[in-house]
Amino acid sequence: MSQSERSPDLLVIGGGVIGLAVAWRARERGLSVTVLDRGELGRGTSHVAAGMLAPVAEVEFGEAGRRVLALGLCSSGMWPAFAQQLEDASGIEVGLLRTGTLLVARDDDEASELDRQSTFRDSLGLRSERLRPSEARALEPAIAPTIRRALRAPDDHSVDPRAVLRALRRACEAAGVRLEEHTPVARIETDRAGERVTGVLLAGGDSRPDTVRPAGAVLIAAGPWVQEIAGLPAHARVPVRPVKGQILRLRDPAGPGLLNGVVRFEGGYLVPRRDGRYVLGATVQERGFNLAPEVGGVYELLRDAHEVLPGVSELEIEELSVGLRPGTPDNAPAIGGGALEGLSWATGHHRNGILLAPVTAELAVATVTGGGGMRAGEEPFDGLLEACDPLRFVPGARAGAGERTGGAAARGDPARMGASRDEEAPVASGA
Amino acid sequence: MSQSERSPDLLVIGGGVIGLAVAWRARERGLSVTVLDRGELGRGTSHVAAGMLAPVAEVEFGEAGRRVLALGLCSSGMWPAFAQQLEDASGIEVGLLRTGTLLVARDDDEASELDRQSTFRDSLGLRSERLRPSEARALEPAIAPTIRRALRAPDDHSVDPRAVLRALRRACEAAGVRLEEHTPVARIETDRAGERVTGVLLAGGDSRPDTVRPAGAVLIAAGPWVQEIAGLPAHARVPVRPVKGQILRLRDPAGPGLLNGVVRFEGGYLVPRRDGRYVLGATVQERGFNLAPEVGGVYELLRDAHEVLPGVSELEIEELSVGLRPGTPDNAPAIGGGALEGLSWATGHHRNGILLAPVTAELAVATVTGGGGMRAGEEPFDGLLEACDPLRFVPGARAGAGERTGGAAARGDPARMGASRDEEAPVASGA
Numbered sequence: 112m113s114q115s116e117r118s119p120d121l122l123v124i125g126g127g128v129i130g131l132a133v134a135w136r137a138r139e140r141g142l143s144v145t146v147l148d149r150g151e152l153g154r155g156t157s158h159v160a161a162g163m164l165a166p167v168a169e170v171e172f173g174e175a176g177r178r179v180l181a182l183g184l185c186s187s188g189m190w191p192a193f194a195q196q197l198e199d200a201s202g203i204e205v206g207l208l209r210t211g212t213l214l215v216a217r218d219d220d221e222a223s224e225l226d227r228q229s230t231f232r233d234s235l236g237l238r239s240e241r242l243r244p245s246e247a248r249a250l251e252p253a254i255a256p257t258i259r260r261a262l263r264a265p266d267d268h269s270v271d272p273r274a275v276l277r278a279l280r281r282a283c284e285a286a287g288v289r290l291e292e293h294t295p296v297a298r299i300e301t302d303r304a305g306e307r308v309t310g311v312l313l314a315g316g317d318s319r320p321d322t323v324r325p326a327g328a329v330l331i332a333a334g335p336w337v338q339e340i341a342g343l344p345a346h347a348r349v350p351v352r353p354v355k356g357q358i359l360r361l362r363d364p365a366g367p368g369l370l371n372g373v374v375r376f377e378g379g380y381l382v383p384r385r386d387g388r389y390v391l392g393a394t395v396q397e398r399g400f401n402l403a404p405e406v407g408g409v410y411e412l413l414r415d416a417h418e419v420l421p422g423v424s425e426l427e428i429e430e431l432s433v434g435l436r437p438g439t440p441d442n443a444p445a446i447g448g449g450a451l452e453g454l455s456w457a458t459g460h461h462r463n464g465i466l467l468a469p470v471t472a473e474l475a476v477a478t479v480t481g482g483g484g485m486r487a488g489e490e491p492f493d494g495l496l497e498a499c500d501p502l503r504f505v506p507g508a509r510a511g512a513g514e515r516t517g518g519a520a521a522r523g524d525p526a527r528m529g530a531s532r533d534e535e536a537p538v539a540s541g542a
Numbered sequence: 543m544s545q546s547e548r549s550p551d552l553l554v555i556g557g558g559v560i561g562l563a564v565a566w567r568a569r570e571r572g573l574s575v576t577v578l579d580r581g582e583l584g585r586g587t588s589h590v591a592a593g594m595l596a597p598v599a600e601v602e603f604g605e606a607g608r609r610v611l612a613l614g615l616c617s618s619g620m621w622p623a624f625a626q627q628l629e630d631a632s633g634i635e636v637g638l639l640r641t642g643t644l645l646v647a648r649d650d651d652e653a654s655e656l657d658r659q660s661t662f663r664d665s666l667g668l669r670s671e672r673l674r675p676s677e678a679r680a681l682e683p684a685i686a687p688t689i690r691r692a693l694r695a696p697d698d699h700s701v702d703p704r705a706v707l708r709a710l711r712r713a714c715e716a717a718g719v720r721l722e723e724h725t726p727v728a729r730i731e732t733d734r735a736g737e738r739v740t741g742v743l744l745a746g747g748d749s750r751p752d753t754v755r756p757a758g759a760v761l762i763a764a765g766p767w768v769q770e771i772a773g774l775p776a777h778a779r780v781p782v783r784p785v786k787g788q789i790l791r792l793r794d795p796a797g798p799g800l801l802n803g804v805v806r807f808e809g810g811y812l813v814p815r816r817d818g819r820y821v822l823g824a825t826v827q828e829r830g831f832n833l834a835p836e837v838g839g840v841y842e843l844l845r846d847a848h849e850v851l852p853g854v855s856e857l858e859i860e861e862l863s864v865g866l867r868p869g870t871p872d873n874a875p876a877i878g879g880g881a882l883e884g885l886s887w888a889t890g891h892h893r894n895g896i897l898l899a900p901v902t903a904e905l906a907v908a909t910v911t912g913g914g915g916m917r918a919g920e921e922p923f924d925g926l927l928e929a930c931d932p933l934r935f936v937p938g939a940r941a942g943a944g945e946r947t948g949g950a951a952a953r954g955d956p957a958r959m960g961a962s963r964d965e966e967a968p969v970a971s972g973a
Contacts, residue, residue: 407855410844417841424838
């Protein structure tokens with residue numbers, strides 16, 4: 112191990128799309144970087160993701176929804192260049208499909224809701240077009256003739272997350288990021304005062320002793336599995352819960368052509384790949400770390416897909432899988448520095464981890480390098496880091512994000528002591 | 543290799559439940575026996591089977607239906623002793639559950655059909671009881687209150703085919719049956735006249751030469767994969783086609799109790815195991831050797847199961863699998879000697895392979911040992927071998943089964959020459 116490997120400038124915990132994107136970008140900025148993953152790289156949440164780049168279709172009411180929208184629009188705009196650079200760096204195509212997304216309503220209730228959603232998008236200045244059923248079927252002839260209405264989001268696209276993972280891995284390797292799989296972090300290590308993070312502890316097993324791995328800075332991109340990492344006082348924790356998603360991977364033996372773009376409906380979506388494969392997702396369930404597919408959720412996905420696209424009947428089922436999205440209490444991500452110096456966060460991306468990877472990488476690298484906003488002053492990034500403040504769930508934490516960069520400026524704040532994870536808000540369960 | 547291993551008395555092609563049951567019983571009768579399987583033992587059709595022992599629920603109209611019924615009733619009667627002997631020989635429980643089976647009708651059409659089925663069973667002297675919905679729900683409280691009628695078959699039980707496979711394997715090993723996995727048979731070897739089977743040819747690969755494996759007798763229990771075996775003239779072939787079945791394995795996280803016995807409905811069934819697991823099956827499709835699960839079939843199984851048993855919604859999906867049942871033109875099995883001396887058959891069991899394993903083993907061993915009916919004169923076996931005559935699909939083959947035991951008495955018959963596999967009747971496709 113060289114000096115920088117023994118104590119890298121940045122140690123990233125979690126090798127999903129977020130962790131690898133941060134690592135790749137940080138390495139490009141000259142930092143020595145190590146990524147630790149508890150299992151195989153990219154076999155957690157990212158492996159199951161559908162890959163919609165859909166800030167317009169996904170937009171939600173409320174203040175947190177606005178924040179996620181701003182992030183999503185920024186990141187959506189970054190995706191074409193990000194994909195191109197990633198493909199150049201890795202030699203691997205990432206399956207970016209700029210097809211737009213069609214939202215369909217199957218009955219009068221859903222049509223009314225779609226109208227409301229359309230008005231809401233108009234009020235935000237987002238591009239969307241209301242379509243009659245005949246217009247929708249002209250775009251997607253496979254859609255059932257019984258649909259009542261449709262809304263087209265021409266700027267919502269998709270990418271293949273598994274291809275992105277392969278490409279990020281290759282790009283990281285090529286750039287000299289050290290990648291360590293099957294290396295779970297047991298604990299965050301701090302200095303004696305408990306204010307500055309100095310590295311991590313890897314739990315030993317039968318065949319190896321515990322190992323301390325020092326690092327200049329640590330970034331947690333462990334999704335919901337952050338719960339497994341000890342060593343953080345309550346006021347320094349970001350509350351992240353697992354949000355179960357059941358998802359099917361389908362294949363048309365007749366090849367591509369059933370769908371031209373993404374189709375969304377109440378309760379699910381179908382995302383086409385170039386090769387006649389489709390992703391049908393997804394349930395949204397609060398079930399803890401339960402990774403078992405269930406009859407009810409799978410049945411409803413298949414039923415709804417049938418109603419909207421009768422042709423799915425002929426598709427083969429290649430895979431039925433379950434993922435755990437990382438959800439914060441307001442379902443917006445936590446990106447940036449936290450309560451301890453030297454520790455920053457990139458997690459809580461919920462349903463939007465693939466979409467938000469490019470902007471997250473920029474913001475996280477800015478945090479780690481101490482810039483507080485690497486491109487501060489460049490209009491698209493202004494205010495985004497504040498919007499993702501990992502400390503927003505800690506009562507009494509009032510400092511601006513600029514004062515709490517994970518690289519150098521973070522300071523322990525006695526006022527934050529005593530805050531607990533009871534802040535985790537219960538969220539309604541739904542399939 | 544000892545003498546008997548180099549040239550066993552009996553070489554069985556196919557190590558599913560049928561092949562292993564024949565091998566075990568033949569070894570018990572003193573024969574040296576080798577089983578060859580193209581893959582892992584028991585990973586073909588038997589691995590996917592649900593394990594219903596349901597001659598009464600499965601009975602079909604028509605002459606072939608009667609033949610299968612006679613076999614099924616005989617084998618069903620043998621199962622308790624067969625299971626006991628198998629458990630004693632192996633030390634492995636096979637999960638025999640003597641629960642009875644409930645057939646339910648969801649609407650008036652299905653209720654009329656159930657009445658017709660009930661009358662048909664009465665006419666055959668089979669035990670079944672018509673139940674009102676309230677009576678059915680007293681037996682199985684999880685059944686939807688909307689069902690219209692039910693029929694109970696108190697003598698139709700179930701067993702766990704994977705446990706049976708494990709037990710058969712252990713019993714075979716303990717008895718000294720030689721088991722060879724990943725050993726596909728390329729060709730049946732005959733004498734110069736082409737009338738007597740002398741063994742098989744194993745195709746070599748990059749690392750090994752072709753190998754001739756002589757045997758006193760050969761029994762084909764290869765299910766639909768008999769199509770892969772060369773060396774048989776057209777008149778000596780038994781036409782077997784693959785009949786696709788899609789099936790789900792479910793698990794109740796709350797433990798056992800949702801169902802007490804097997805529940806059948808139009809298009810499917812649910813078979814409980816002791817431990818809170820269930821098998822939900824199955825489609826019946828003519829798709830060749832296609833092993834891909836399809837949206838349409840899986841969706842309909844889940845939909846129908848939901849209608850009959852709303853509680854399935856909470857079950858976990860542990861496995862989605864596809865099996866290929868071996869079907870003959872009349873869907874009744876082919877058991878006994880064929881057109882060539884030294885070759886006998888035990889295949890074509892379609893939906894009834896697990897049920898028919900005990901009787902098939904007796905009949906096949908009788909054939910191989912040249913008895914023409916090992917227990918001929920014992921009432922339950924009379925006529926059964928004739929009913930399964932593998933030559934019934936060959937025009938002009940008129941000899942009685944007693945004249946064509948695979949062990950010693952089979953003779954080539956010029957009248958059979960020229961018969962072709964065009965006899966394979968098309969069978970309606972259905973999911």
